[in-house]
Amino acid sequence: MKEKNPWHTPATIIITVIGVIAIVALVTVAVLQNRPVLQKYKYGIVLDAGSSHTALYIYEWPAEKDNNTGRVEQKYSCKVKGKGISSYANTPEKAGESLNECMQESVKQVPKERHHETPLYLGATAGMRLLNLENSLASDKVFQAVEKALQGFPFSFQGARILSGQEEGAFGWVTVNYLDDRLKQGLETTGALDLGGASTQISFVSDNYDISESPSNSVTFRLYGNDYNLYTHSFLCYGKDQALLMALAHQTKSGPKTIVDPCFHPGYLEQKQYSVLYDSPCVSARKPQNPTTTFSHTGAGNFTQCQDVVKKVFNFTSCQYSRCSFNDVFQPPLQGTYGAFSAYYFVMDFLNLTDASTPLETVKQKLASYCATPWNQIVQQHPTIKVKYLSEYCFSGTYIVTLLTEGYNFTSESYANINFIKEIKGSDAGWTLGYMLNLTNMIPAEAPDLPPLPHAGYVSVVTITALLLFVLVILSLFCFCPGFKKQPHIV
Ligand SMILES: O=c1[nH]cnc2c1ncn2[C@@H]1O[C@H](COP(=O)(O)OP(=O)(O)O)[C@@H](O)[C@H]1O
Numbered sequence: 001m002k003e004k005n006p007w008h009t010p011a012t013i014i015i016t017v018i019g020v021i022a023i024v025a026l027v028t029v030a031v032l033q034n035r036p037v038l039q040k041y042k043y044g045i046v047l048d049a050g051s052s053h054t055a056l057y058i059y060e061w062p063a064e065k066d067n068n069t070g071r072v073e074q075k076y077s078c079k080v081k082g083k084g085i086s087s088y089a090n091t092p093e094k095a096g097e098s099l100n101e102c103m104q105e106s107v108k109q110v111p112k113e114r115h116h117e118t119p120l121y122l123g124a125t126a127g128m129r130l131l132n133l134e135n136s137l138a139s140d141k142v143f144q145a146v147e148k149a150l151q152g153f154p155f156s157f158q159g160a161r162i163l164s165g166q167e168e169g170a171f172g173w174v175t176v177n178y179l180d181d182r183l184k185q186g187l188e189t190t191g192a193l194d195l196g197g198a199s200t201q202i203s204f205v206s207d208n209y210d211i212s213e214s215p216s217n218s219v220t221f222r223l224y225g226n227d228y229n230l231y232t233h234s235f236l237c238y239g240k241d242q243a244l245l246m247a248l249a250h251q252t253k254s255g256p257k258t259i260v261d262p263c264f265h266p267g268y269l270e271q272k273q274y275s276v277l278y279d280s281p282c283v284s285a286r287k288p289q290n291p292t293t294t295f296s297h298t299g300a301g302n303f304t305q306c307q308d309v310v311k312k313v314f315n316f317t318s319c320q321y322s323r324c325s326f327n328d329v330f331q332p333p334l335q336g337t338y339g340a341f342s343a344y345y346f347v348m349d350f351l352n353l354t355d356a357s358t359p360l361e362t363v364k365q366k367l368a369s370y371c372a373t374p375w376n377q378i379v380q381q382h383p384t385i386k387v388k389y390l391s392e393y394c395f396s397g398t399y400i401v402t403l404l405t406e407g408y409n410f411t412s413e414s415y416a417n418i419n420f421i422k423e424i425k426g427s428d429a430g431w432t433l434g435y436m437l438n439l440t441n442m443i444p445a446e447a448p449d450l451p452p453l454p455h456a457g458y459v460s461v462v463t464i465t466a467l468l469l470f471v472l473v474i475l476s477l478f479c480f481c482p483g484f485k486k487q488p489h490i491v
């Protein structure tokens with residue numbers, strides 16, 4: 001007689017089917033119930049009114065997570081046509097009008113139902129700081145015009161203001177460390193180096209920073225449950241455009257008709273106006289007695305001599321602290337890695353010098369050979385690049401190397417810790433994201449309460465538990481129900 005398989009009884013089949021259905025139902029509920037509801041996003045807009053130009057950034061984050069774990073990302077950026085708002089000192093309404101194109105595009109980029117709740121900020125940096133020093137009435141008028149223009153859009157306008165140098169430095173530091181996920185995880189932070197046209201910032205955490213030595217350089221944060229004591233300094237006039245004016249002013253003290261500038265390529269020749277050169281609070285004190293109205297600016301293309309010229313814009317002699325960078329400004333010992341962005345990146349990227357593995361000596365050699373290249377050859381090799389930018393890369397590269405090594409005291413060894421970056425995970429490095437995160441309270445002081453298990457972990461535990469229960473039921477049926485026991489073999 002054929003042996004009957006005890007597992008093929010109607011009872012076991014029914015139990016198995018019910019068991020499988022129960023498991024599928026349980027896992028489905030676990031997956032569906034715990035899945036985040038369809039993502040809805042919130043938005044924030046920040047205008048970076050820099051000295052050379054204005055840029056608009058739209059940030060986006062999941063609506064239900066804005067207070068803790070949600071990642072804020074850059075959704076869109078727009079470069080405002082024309083110069084920075086400080087250049088409209090004589091025609092303030094045009095400063096407002098200049099923003100219209102990018103603002104109209106933002107209206108399309110942000111979903112209509114979110115317009116009214118989307119905060120809109122404008123922060124101005126060193127260009128407006130200088131205009132405010134020079135002519136505060138003119139800077140007020142520019143702000144009035146800009147505010148009027150921005151109020152005309154359907155967003156929640158939160159105001160336009162000049163950021164302090166500390167804010168600019170500290171928010172740049174927040175941005176790079178937020179994007180790198182270092183803050184939430186409590187990892188060692190990275191320093192931030194920002195080079196603009198009219199000012200430059202250095203910000204880093206140094207374990208050897210005694211705040212009492214220079215309290216004005218200290219910014220303290222409590223973020224995600226960790227305390228940070230940040231050193232930050234902004235050097236007004238030490239952005240690359242103002243530094244170039246200061247270097248030219250040094251070379252034209254006696255009001256000559258021609259200068260031979262080692263920071264420009266051999267064969268370069270341009271007529272320049274003294275009035276433009278001295279039209280800045282950064283250089284006005286050095287105005288020569290009887291300057292001719294124009295001078296011939298010619299190039300010699302010599303990196304070493306250019307470094308000597310650049311060094312003259314720094315004061316290395318006075319320091320009332322235990323240690324200084326330059327101009328009698330305290331700086332604690334450098335520590336850790338650094339992200340260098342904005343003009344640091346634009347210049348070093350053009351010169352093909354962003355690779356972190358390039359030693360400082362090689363950087364200097366490459367710069368020397370670039371500066372020595374005749375101007376006509378440079379123009380031929382880069383037909384699409386704006387001549388103004390092109391003519392200044394030798395100066396800018398030399399300025400960057402000199403600022404980093406002679407100014408901030410980076411050595412051949414510590415130079416390797418600098419990463420030249422434009423963006424991190426799709427968001428531009430700069431102060432704007434940190435500024436918005438701060439103003440919208442999007443980085444909590446304390447670590448958020450995370451669910452004990454991530455979604456995937458939760459689903460796995462439910463699935464495994466369900467399977468174990470099912471096996472347990474089958475085993476107990478097999479052990480304790482006589483009908484399930486194997487029948488004795490009948491001979
Ligand atoms: O493509 C580029 N090549 C070289 N320099 C650039 C490029 N784009 C922007 N820059 C420079 O980056 C700097 C940006 O400075 P910004 O306008 O932010 O001034 P600020 O931060 O001092 O207020 C300016 O010197 C500008 O000329």
Ligand SMILES: [Ca+2]
Pocket residue numbers: 050051125195196197342
């Ligand atoms: Ca800037």
